[in-house]
Amino acid sequence: MEWHYYTNKATKRKIDHLLQEAANIFANCEPTREARNEAQKKEQEILAEISKMDSHFADRCGYKR
Numbered sequence: 001m002e003w004h005y006y007t008n009k010a011t012k013r014k015i016d017h018l019l020q021e022a023a024n025i026f027a028n029c030e031p032t033r034e035a036r037n038e039a040q041k042k043e044q045e046i047l048a049e050i051s052k053m054d055s056h057f058a059d060r061c062g063y064k065r
Contacts, residue, residue: 004054011053019061022046 004011022043029039044064051058 003056005057015050015053015057018046018050 005015006012025039025042025046029035043062047058047061047063050061051063
């Protein structure tokens with residue numbers, strides 16, 4: 001089991017950028033159930049992208065396959 005996030009600087013930068021994007025989605029989310037559900041869907045899409053680079057890291061972040 002290799003964690004590319006911790007061993008590859010380019011992968012770490014890409015994942016950090018995607019995590020920042022996910023954080024921004026939640027930070028700017030309206031306080032409604034619909035908006036929260038939509039934000040969670042977008043988060044899972046972002047985690048799917050992260051999973052392609054480092055599946056172990058994505059699982060740790062809450063990726064649901």
